[in-house]
Amino acid sequence: MNATQLLRFAELKVRTDRKLCDIPSTVRDMILPEIANTLSGRAYILVNGPLPSDSELIAEIWVTPRGLDIRAILAQQLDRDQEEEVTNRSKVLDEMAKLPKAQRISAARAAGLVNG
Secondary structure: OOHHHHHHHHHHHHHHHHHOOOOOHHHHHHHHHHHHHOHHHHHHHHHOOOOOOHHHHHHHHHOOHHHHHHHHHHHHHHHHHHHHHHHHHHHHHHHHHOOOHHHHHHHHHHOOOOOO
16 A cells, blocks of 8 residues: 555544444454455545545444454454343342341342442
8 A cells, every 4th residue: 555545544543443333353453454455544644535534434334254253253242241141140149038038138239239
């Protein structure tokens, strides 16, 4: 790539990085190079095509082979986190069930399960 193309690529990376701020930075580092594998990204970088909208570019990134793989990994991680949260909450509830009523209420408040 020449200097102009590198600047255009960098511009798209920065814009996309800002929109993907809710995704961990290590994942963003893996997905941002995919801009060059999208139709709108390639058109803008290589042949001076129109500047793609952020949502258009991100949608194209997620349907690249690497984007699909990363999306599947993120979904698996979310499922694991949710399962872990349910398991931890069950353990807390089991422990609280063994306590006398007054201590159970205090423990529930401390755990954020009861208002008051």
